[in-house]
Amino acid sequence: MEASKKEPLVITDKEQMRKWSRAMRSQGKSISLVPTMGYLHQGHISLVREALKLTNLTVVSIYVNPGQFAPSEDLSTYPSDFHGDISKLMSVPGGVDVVFHPPNLYDYENDMKRNKNDQGVCKNLEGKGEVVSCLEESGMGHETWVRVEKLENGLCGKSRPVFFRGVATVVTKLFNIVEPDVAVFGKKDYQQWRIIQRMVRDLDFSIRIIGAEILRDNDGLAMSSRNVHLSAEERGKALSISRSLLGVKSAAENGHINCRELRDSVIQAVSEAGGRIDYAEIVDQESLQAVEEINSPCGVLHCCLVWEGQADR
Numbered sequence: 001m002e003a004s005k006k007e008p009l010v011i012t013d014k015e016q017m018r019k020w021s022r023a024m025r026s027q028g029k030s031i032s033l034v035p036t037m038g039y040l041h042q043g044h045i046s047l048v049r050e051a052l053k054l055t056n057l058t059v060v061s062i063y064v065n066p067g068q069f070a071p072s073e074d075l076s077t078y079p080s081d082f083h084g085d086i087s088k089l090m091s092v093p094g095g096v097d098v099v100f101h102p103p104n105l106y107d108y109e110n111d112m113k114r115n116k117n118d119q120g121v122c123k124n125l126e127g128k129g130e131v132v133s134c135l136e137e138s139g140m141g142h143e144t145w146v147r148v149e150k151l152e153n154g155l156c157g158k159s160r161p162v163f164f165r166g167v168a169t170v171v172t173k174l175f176n177i178v179e180p181d182v183a184v185f186g187k188k189d190y191q192q193w194r195i196i197q198r199m200v201r202d203l204d205f206s207i208r209i210i211g212a213e214i215l216r217d218n219d220g221l222a223m224s225s226r227n228v229h230l231s232a233e234e235r236g237k238a239l240s241i242s243r244s245l246l247g248v249k250s251a252a253e254n255g256h257i258n259c260r261e262l263r264d265s266v267i268q269a270v271s272e273a274g275g276r277i278d279y280a281e282i283v284d285q286e287s288l289q290a291v292e293e294i295n296s297p298c299g300v301l302h303c304c305l306v307w308e309g310q311a312d313r
C-alpha cells in the first residue's frame with residue numbers, strides 16, 4: 001500500500017516563514033533549507049532527499065530571483081509549474097514540511113507597514129514592488145548586495161559579471177528569513193556552491209552547507225529546469241559536454257596532465273558537435289583558479305564548462 005503523502009505547508013510571507021522556523025527551533029527541531037527556482041526535477045529532489053537525512057524538518061524555497069538575471073537573460077521565460085512542483089515534493093518519501101514561495105523578496109512595502117504596526121499583523125505580499133534586476137538597481141530602494149570578491153570573478157562570472165552578486169544576496173536573504181541549520185546546494189552549479197560556502201565562512205553564518213552530487217538523465221545530460229527549452233537536436237549536441245568531460249577525466253586518470261591539451265580536447269569536441277562554448281577551464285576545486293597540470297589524481301581538480309545559448313549551462 002502506498003504511504004500517505006505529506007502535503008507541505010505553503011508559506012508566502014517572509015514574516016510567517018520566520019515565525020514558523022523560530023517556533024520549530026524553540027521546540028528543539030533542526031531545519032534544512034533547499035533553495036530552488038522551481039520547475040523541479042529529480043536533481044532538485046535528490047537535494048531534498050539529502051536534506052531529509054540531515055535534520056528534523058525540511059523547507060524548500062521556490063523563488064525565481066530577479067536579482068541574478070541580467071535584463072538580456074531569460075527571467076520572463078524561466079519555466080514554472082508550482083502545482084507540479086508540489087506534487088513532486090509530495091511524492092518524496094517523508095515529504096517536506098514547508099514550501100516557501102514568496103512573490104517578491106525585493107518588495108519592502110509590507111516591512112514598512114509592519115514597522116508602523118506594533119501588533120506585527122502582516123498581509124500576504126502581492127508582488128507589487130518593482131523587480132530588481134541585477135544590473136538596474138531599482139526596486140524599492142534595494143541597494144545592499146553581498147559579493148564574494150575573488151571566487152565570483154572567473155568561470156560563469158566572466159560573462160555574467162553580477163550574477164553571483166544576485167545569488168549571494170538572495171541566499172543571504174533566504175538564510176535570514178528561514179534561519180536554517182543546514183542548507184543543501186547542488187554541485188551542478190559548482191561555482192555557486194563554493195561561493196556560498198565561502199560566504200558562510202567569511203560572514204559567520206551558523207549554517208552547515210552541503211554540496212550534493214550532480215544528477216544526470218540516462219543519456220548523461222545533467223538535469224536542469226532549462227533543459228525543457230532544448231530541442232531533440234540541441235539535446236544531442238549538449239551531450240557532447242558530458243561525453244567530453246568524461247573523456248578528460250579518463251585521460252587525466254591515464255596520466256595526461258597537461259590542462260591546456262585536455263581543455264582544448266573539450267573545446268574541439270563541443271565545437272565539432274555544433275556547440276558554442278562560453279568557457280572550458282580546469283581549475284583548482286577550492287580556489288577556482290586555472291591550473292596548468294593535474295598533479296593530484298583523486299578529484300582535487302574540477303573541470304567546468306558552459307554551453308551557451310537558449311539551453312543551459
Ligand code: AMP
Pocket residue numbers: 035036037038043044046047184185186187188189212213214215216222223224225
Ligand atoms: P535551480 O532551481 O536551478 O536554482 O537549482 C536549485 C538547486 O538545485 C541548486 O543548488 C542546484 O545546483 C541544484 N540542482 C539543479 N539541478 C541539479 C542536478 N541535476 N543535480 C543536482 N543538483 C541540482
